[in-house]
Amino acid sequence: MTISLFNTYTRSLQEVTPLLDNQVKLYACGPTVYNYAHIGNLRTYIFVDILRRSLEFAGFTVNHVMNITDVGHLSDDADEGEDKVVRESRRSGKTVWEIAEYYTNAFFSDIARLNIKTPTTSCKATDHIDDMIRLIMKIEENGFTYSAGGNLYFDISKFPEYGKLALLSLDDLKTGARIAVDEQKKNPQDFVLWFTNSKFDRQAMIWESPWGRGYPGWHIECSAMAMRFLGDEFDIHCGGIDHIPVHHTNEIAQSQAATGKQPVKCWVHGEFLLFDKEKMSKSAGNFLTLSLLADQGYEPLDFRYFCLNAHYRTQLKFTFEALHAAKTGRNNLVLRIADIKEECDNTPTRVFGKKSENYWKEFVAHVCDDLNMPRCLSDLWQMIKETDIPANEKLALIEDMDNVLGLSLMDSVRKDVLLDEEITALVEEREKARKEKNYQRADEIRGLFVQKGIVLEDTAAGVRWRKK
RNA sequence: GGCGCCGUACCCAAGUGGUAAGGGAGAGGUCUGCAAAACCUUUAUGCAGCGGUUCGAAUCCGCUCGGCGCCUCCA
Known part of the structure; x- marks a missing residue:
């Protein structure tokens, strides 16, 4: 079984062949914990989970590392005085550490409800400031930095490949189109590795460093923690599509400046969930959470099923009508499976007839073809509706398919009510x-x-x- | 202004050269109490529009129209 994934770096399908025997090293960008995850964020974590499950399905062990960004960042282009965590802190009267802890817990609770497997390692940025400092020192030693106005910047002019991931054409970028250019930068795309001269006077998290008291630039945390847990080179780095032009572009520049090696073999990015015909975003205030869906009678797995109906690389239009269709669809699926369980006395068997074998082959092929979950669901439905496949074979197929889908299909019951x-x-x-x-x-x-x-x-x- | 992506039935959405997956909704039927539920069947000669390439195109090329994203923190 060979899985192919669309590599953003080469813009083509690429087979997964791990650097290390049978183990895939996977780094997934995690949440910034200053607020609840919205369902757009969660779509991306569902995608990462499908990726991980598919790799395990193909027989690999997956070393899955995810960061928790608990150092704040710029809140938005209109707000120049605070970072996000600080702003939330002021709003709620809690300390920045309490905020981070609270929303970290909320995040893990959300992903658990969505049947998203917990990463092998979850690492908080604030636990790895030393790693970041050491990495920045290396980048500095290699001559990729300059300091200006108290901050240490990465100098992209020293890195000719800058922007390759995003196909950036530096000459044509309309810099300053929406935000004032930092006058201290040599190039508009230069970015801060370490802040000491913060424009945020309320910055609450500050550490000592060779460049003075301050805090790290955002991008360095992922480079540092990926290196720490996965090494200089690893197999897959995934995250939301929005990270391509800046965050991941800068990550490549930093890591490669430090080690001389391309850090990642395959970049995989998940598309946005659209809401009201635009991307869902916290700053725009148009966001929905799992709890809000629950208030309207939708279970977390209804949302997971909804997401699985679309390919991870296409934008998915969220409407309650569409979510409702997913809920009904999943409910019908559960009822059918409950009947199949009853019919075969809940005993799956893996001695397959030709038809079962064919469905299995189709399903495997669709998993391997860049994680085509819509097709996988289609295979599942067609197989279930097939009239001449014995129930015990169907149940075995359902159990095996659900290892990838993660819909808890084997728990299906008709929900009989206890009689009083x-x-x-x-x-x-x-x-x-x-x-x-x-x-x-x-x-x-x-x-x-x-x-x-x-x-x-x-x-x-x-x-x-x-x-x- | 530059770059990336998309436009498939009432809705969500697969399919990227060989004649349109799947789910929801709707319609018809079986069963039944002229019921509900369940089950079965069915629903795009058509893939934004117009040209072109090809034996053959939703799929490739060009143009037009419409939408989304990025160039700013962002999943």
Whole structure:
């Protein structure tokens, strides 16, 4: 089984062949913890999870490292006085450390609810300031820096390949189009490695360094921690598409300036979730969280299923109508699987007939083809609807496919409701009314159940019921 | 202004040279109590528009129209 991924650096499909035997070294950009993750952020973490599960599916072990950015950054172009964590701190009256801890916990709670596997290593930026300082010293020794106005800058003119990842044409960038250019920079794309002369007087997190008391530039943390946990070179670096032009571009420049080696073999980026026809963003205030979806009756896995219906490299339009379609679709899937479990007494078997074998091959091919989850879901649906595949084979396929999909499909039940005496009595009364052809009363009772969120199904074998 | 990407049915969305996956919604049917639920069937001679290449194009090329992103922190 060979997985191919679209490498942003080469803009082409590339087979995954690990540097180290059977282990894939994967670095995924993590959250900045100054607020709740919105569902656009979460789409990207679902993508990373699919990537990781697919690699494991293909037989690799995955060393998955994710940073937690708990040092704040610029809040937005209109705000020049604070960083994001500081701003949140002032708003809530908590310390910056408390803010970071609170939202870190909230983040891990969200990804757990979405069946996203926890990274092998999650590392906080503030625990690795020393690593960053050492890395900056190396970059300085190699002659890629200059200091101006108290800050230490990376000099992109010393790095001819700058911008290759993003296909940047430096001459044509409209610098200063939306934000004032830092006058101290030699080139507009130069970026700060270490701040001592902060324009943020409320900066709360400050460390000693060879360049004076201050704090690190944003991009250095990922270079430093990736190196620390994965080495100078590793297999895959993934994250949101927005990181291509600046963050990842700068990361490559820094790491390569320090080690002389290209740090990453394959760059993989997930596209945006669109909301109201534009990208969802915290600063624009148009963002939804998992909790807000829950308030409207949508479970985290409904959102996961919704995301899996689109390829990770295409923009996905979020609407409640579309989410609702996903919820209904997933619910139907769960009911069918519950019936399949019942039919084979919950006993999967992996002695496959030709048809099962074919579905399996198709599914594997679609996983390997740049993680084509929409196709994988399609395979799953078609297989389930197939009439001449035994239930025990279907169940085995479902179990194996779910290792990639992560939808907890094997937990599917019809959600039978425990009967209390009132419900039993009502069911009996309704059956009696039906026998007497008193359908008005029977429907009245069914209405009562609907109010309780219970759907009655009159089947040949008797009445059964489930939660809606 | 430059760069990157996209435009497929009512909605979400696969498919990137060989004759349109899947889900939701809608329609028809089976069952039934003229019910609900369930189940089955069905729904784009068509892929923004116009040219071109080709035996053959949603898929390749050109132009036009429309949308999104990036050049600023951002998933």
